[in-house]
Amino acid sequence: MNINPTRLQQHFEAMSLIGKIGEIGTCRPAHTALEKQGFELAASWMNEAGMKTHIDNFGNLIGRLEGTNASLPVLMMGSHLDSQPYGGRFDGVAGVLCAIEAVMTLKENNITPTRSIEIISFADEEGWRFNKGLFGSKGILGKLEVADLERTDKDGITRAQALKDFGCDITKFKESEYKPGSIFCFLELHIEQGPVLDIANKPIGVVSGISGPLWLTVKLKGMAGHAGSVPMAIRKDALVGAAEIIVALNEIATLIPGAPTVGTVGTLNVFPASRNIIPEEVTFTVDLRDIDLERRHRYEKQLMERIESITKKHQLTYSISEDTNSEPRYCADWIKTIIHDECKALGLDAPELMSGPFHDALTLSYACDYGMIFIRSKDGISHNPLEYSSYEDLALGTNVLLGTVLQILKK
C-alpha cells in the first residue's frame, strides 16, 4: 500500500499560496483569516478522506475518521498550519498534509479502522504573535492559564479577542477538552529544521525526544537622557546593558564547541527609541535549549549571574519573567520501534535524533505516548522562506507514517 506522491505535492503547492510572501515564503499568523483559509482547504481534503471536520473553541481544526468501535481511545496525528511571520512552506504544514494523505490512502484501500483516527491542525503552535506557543495543544488538554488569554499581539489585540474574531466561544473551552485516557497515542511528522539529516545524507529520521526550551523575557530599566550631553561615566544606558547580556548569552551557549546547546535573543525593543536619547528601557526575549537538562540549568544560572553583574555595572534595574520552561520529553520506545521497522521495510537507514525545536507533540507527551518522524531540511534552514524539504523525502516520510498507522491500528 502506497501513498500518492503527486497528490501530496499538489496539496503542498495549493497550501503554499495562502499567506504567500515573496516567491517561496509564508506568513500565516495564528487565529487570522489566512489561517482560516488554510483550515478550509485542509478540511476539504479531510472530507475527501472520509473525515468529519470542525473547528473547536481553541481555534484547532479537527478531522475525525470514525472507527467501527467509537469508544476506543483515538489515534491522533497532526501538527499546525500557522507559520512564522517570515517562514517557509513546510514547518507544521507537513504534519497536517502528510497525515491527511495517509488517511486518504486508507480510504482508497477501503480500510475502515476499529479505532477512530483524528488529525488536528493545532492553533498557534508558533507562539510569536502572543509570545507564547503550543496554544491549541495545551487547550485540548486543559493546560491553559487565564493569563494566556490576556496576552496581546503587537497591535494590542488580546488572545481572547483574536479567538472571538476567529469564531471561537471562549466561554466553552471545557467542551473542546479531551478527557484523560481518550487519546491512545500521538504521531507527528515534521521537517527537522536543523542540519543533522542533511549532513548525514539521510532523508528520514526517527525522533528520540524533544528538548524543550527555557523562554525568558528580560526587562532592563536605566535612565533616559540627551545623547549629546550626558557624560558616558554617569549614564544608565539600558541598551548597552542588553548588548552585553546578548554577548554573554552567546558566550555561554558556545562554551563547549559542538555541544547541542543553543541560546538566542530573537526580539528586542527599545524605549523611547529616539536616535538622540539614551535608551531608558529595553525588553528582550531569551531562548535557551539543551538536550542535557542539567547543563541547561547550569547555563541558566550562569546567565542570571551575568545579568546581575552587568546591570549592576550599568546601574540598571531588571526583571525577568519565565514564559516557558519545558523539560526534555522522550518518545515512546514501542512507537520508535514501529517507525524503525517501517523505515527498514522501505530500505531506509533512519538515524535517531533529538529535536531542538519543540512541537505540539511536546504538549501531547503529557497525555499519551507519542512518536515523531523527521524529514530532512536542506541546509538545516527553517523559520525562513528558504526552508526546503523535497517532495520525494516528504512522500517517503508519508509512507513511513502510513505504515506506522497500520501497525498501531493492529494494537
Add this chain to the structure above:
Amino acid sequence: MNINPTRLQQHFEAMSLIGKIGEIGTCRPAHTALEKQGFELAASWMNEAGMKTHIDNFGNLIGRLEGTNASLPVLMMGSHLDSQPYGGRFDGVAGVLCAIEAVMTLKENNITPTRSIEIISFADEEGWRFNKGLFGSKGILGKLEVADLERTDKDGITRAQALKDFGCDITKFKESEYKPGSIFCFLELHIEQGPVLDIANKPIGVVSGISGPLWLTVKLKGMAGHAGSVPMAIRKDALVGAAEIIVALNEIATLIPGAPTVGTVGTLNVFPASRNIIPEEVTFTVDLRDIDLERRHRYEKQLMERIESITKKHQLTYSISEDTNSEPRYCADWIKTIIHDECKALGLDAPELMSGPFHDALTLSYACDYGMIFIRSKDGISHNPLEYSSYEDLALGTNVLLGTVLQILKK
C-alpha cells in the same frame, strides 16, 4: 528694565498642558495637531507682544515685530516647540517663551526697535519622527534635500504628507526662504541638557559653540533560522553582531575617562522579531559627538574597523548610511562678550561651555553670527519627563536675553 517672572512661569505652565504625558512629561511631535495647538498658544502671546505671526511652508511659526527701518537685517531669536516622544517641558520651549517674554517687556517699556525682531519656533528640531532633525531651520536657509521629504515616520507617513496635513504648501518652499544677509544675528536660549552648570552650581552659562553630531544608520544582515535547531557554530545572527558593535562603540567613547566624547545607540530594530527565530536583520542608529573633531574622526574610523571585523566574524553583511555629519560651530565673540557683560551686570558668574546637543542655532551659524544662553538643568537630565530647570533660573536667563537684545539693537 526687567521681565515679568510670574507671566513667564504661567506661559510655561500653559504650554506644558499641550501633549502632556504623565505628571510632568511632554510628547508633542513635529508637524502634528499637538504642535499646531502649541503654535496657536505661542502666536497669541506673540500678538500680545505686538508681533505679526504666520506659519511658513516648512511648518515654522514666525512672529515679527516690525522695526522702524524694515530694510535692516532682522535680529532673530527662537528655538522649537516640538518635543521628544518621552520628553520634558523645557527643551526648546524655553527658547521660544523666554524670547516672547523679552519682546513683551520691550513693548511694555514702549520700545520700538529700528531693526525688526523675529521669533521663530522651528519645525522638527528634534528629528526623531523622521530620523533627521533641524528641518525648519534648514528649510528657511534653503538647505533641504529632496530625500528629506521622502523620509517616513513609523506609521509610513512621509514628511511631505505630514507637511501637507499641517497646512504647508510644499511647492512654495522658495517663498519661505530667507535671502543671504537678511538675518543680522541669531540668539537662542536653551536648557543645558547636561550636568555642567548644575555641578558648578551656576544658573546661567555662556555657550562657546556646538559640537555637532555624526549620525549613522547601520544595517546588518545575517540569516534567519530556527532558534532551537541551528547549531551555534553555523549561525549568522545579526543581533549578536549588533550587540558586539554596541559594546564596541561604548568602549571607544569611554577610552579617555572624563573626555567629552559621547557615543549612543538610541534605536534598534530586529527582523523578523520572533522569539524563536535567529535575527536575520538588525538596523540601529549611531550618535557620536566630540568637541574635538579630530578625535571624533579617529573614533569613527575605529568604529568602522570594529564593524568590519565583527560582521566578518559572524558572517554578516552590512551597510552604513550617514544621516548627519556636523562640524563644531563656534559662537560669535562679540555676542559672547555682550552676554558675559549682561551676566556681570546681573551679578552672575556665568561659565563658558560647549554644547553637546545640537540646536537650531547650529543651522543658523552658517547664515549669520549667533549666540546662546544656557539655563542650568537639574542633574543634567533632559529628553526625559524628569527634565527640570527652575523658573527662577529661567527668569534670570530671560533678563540676560533681554539685556543682550537691547545691546544688539544699538548696533
